[in-house]
Amino acid sequence: MKSALLAMTLVGLSLTISDVAVAQQPKPNIVFVLVDNAGWGDFSAYGGTVPTPRIDSIAKDGLRFNNYTVEAQCTPSRSAIMTGRLPVRSGTMRVPYPGEGDFGLAPWEYTLGELFSDAGYATAAFGKWHLGEVQGRLPTDQGFDEWFGIKNSSDEAGYSSYKLFRDIGYPEPQWWESKKGAPPQPAGVFDKPAKDRGDEKITEHAVAFIDKEAKAKEPFFMYVAFLQIHPPMGVHPDFAGKSGGGLYADCLAEMDHRVGQILDAIEAAGIADNTIVEFSSDNATSPLKGASDGGSNGPWRGDFFNPPFEGSYRVAAMVRWPGHIAAGRQSQELMTAEDWLPTLAGLAGESARVPTDRPIDGINAADFVLGKQETSGRDSVLFFGLDGRLMSVKWKNFKVVFRKSDGIDEPITDVQVPMVFNLIGDPGEHFNLWEVSLDMGWVYRPVFEQIEKFERSVTKFPNIKTGEEFKGYSSR
Known part of the structure; x- marks a missing residue:
């Protein structure tokens, strides 16, 4: 019994010393x-x-x-x-x-x-x-x-x-x-x-x-x-x-x-x-x-x-x-x-x-x-344009594109149907899977879940305007 108590005491002491050592790092x-x-x-x-x-x-x-x-x-x-x-x-x-x-x-x-x-x-x-x-x-x-x-x-x-x-x-x-x-x-x-x-x-x-x-x-x-x-x-x-x-x-x-x-x-x-x-x-x-x-x-x-x-x-x-x-x-x-x-x-x-x-x-x-x-x-990752609007969403190894631009002097345009790319097999985003098959609709579901999550957050915490002297959400 004494040996067991001694062992428990030593374990407790060991843990205490270890905790102190970590805290002192x-x-x-x-x-x-x-x-x-x-x-x-x-x-x-x-x-x-x-x-x-x-x-x-x-x-x-x-x-x-x-x-x-x-x-x-x-x-x-x-x-x-x-x-x-x-x-x-x-x-x-x-x-x-x-x-x-x-x-x-x-x-x-x-x-x-x-x-x-x-x-x-x-x-x-x-x-x-x-x-x-x-x-x-x-x-x-x-x-x-x-x-x-x-x-x-x-x-x-x-x-x-x-x-x-x-x-x-x-x-x-x-x-x-x-x-x-x-x-x-x-x-x-x-x-x-x-x-x-x-x-x-x-x-x-x-x-x-x-x-x-x-x-x-x-x-x-x-x-x-x-x-x-x-x-x-x-x-x-x-x-x-x-x-x-x-x-x-x-x-x-x-x-x-x-x-x-x-x-x-x-x-x-x-x-x-x-x-x-x-x-x-x-x-x-x-x-x-x-x-x-x-x-x-x-x-x-x-x-x-x-x-x-x-x-x-x-x-x-x-x-x-x-x-x-x-x-x-x-x-x-x-x-x-x-x-x-x-x-x-x-x-x-x-x-x-x-x-x-x-x-x-x-x-x-x-x-x-x-x-x-x-x-x-x-x-997942949400990507926004310079105008603050959503451009694309990356989820797992897929990219869903809602708007695109071909250069600094080119406009940002909406796409007719959100484009879907598989970044593992197609790192250059050359092959829109909607042009290959029509069975990619399921990818939209997790993507729109991420978008909706962000939009709910913005409703509760509105985005700060550029240059605004923002004081905190409670003061709005």
């Missing part, structure tokens, strides 16, 4: 690297012909997503990542035009920066923001302790090359920097030469932040939004002509080098084993007419300007966390940009901080990423 650092307009097939890990060994190493050391989708443009993709919400809910469903007025994330939105700041993390954003340019909608208003970068998109680098732009006296685009609680300050002219050297400057800030926070021995969340490969295309002089494959290939080579510098800084700081590194692109590649000499969206139909097809949404993504995420995994499980907020919160043990007072469209796939379950938990 340091919180993981998180480095989120986002590149601009790089296609699914641009990286050698995905079959690209330009060597990208440093980017590939993230996939080699962790998990590579083969069925990861973003939104149709820069602003909605970044909004989805930051909030875990469909951009149509936040009034961020398209890139704003200069002179339109306020836009971007309402201050009420809760971002990754705020989530990790509230969890005791040091936070920083370096690079392109594109989620608001006025006070209250900048990174240091949305949870980041510090920021260096550009407010909008890097195409602004070309503005000052036009004489009339200079003659009318509009402010010349700038780099900006700020600290939480202080207004942003200009940090140098942002023109084409500055853009060509932009990712070098962004990397310098990122490396310095890693070194500083590693010495402070406090957890950090760092969002690095590179400028490559967004038009107007250009490259750092050190990489011009070095790839042997033209300007686009030179840009990929520089991108790989910059990612490598960040990985090296993490290693040098001795924090690699406790740092989650995520890498992805915000959009598909955009071979503008006559303006590009490269870029690949892999086997998928369309590109940046061809919603609702897969080539406009599916991009490369990978994540590593040594000792936690098994190396060399690949997955065809559905994942989206909206999933990062709840998933990173889950990986860091901060799931309780995900807001419950609003619709969160992302799913917490932490257990899937860690290999604890086989599925991501997602079986």
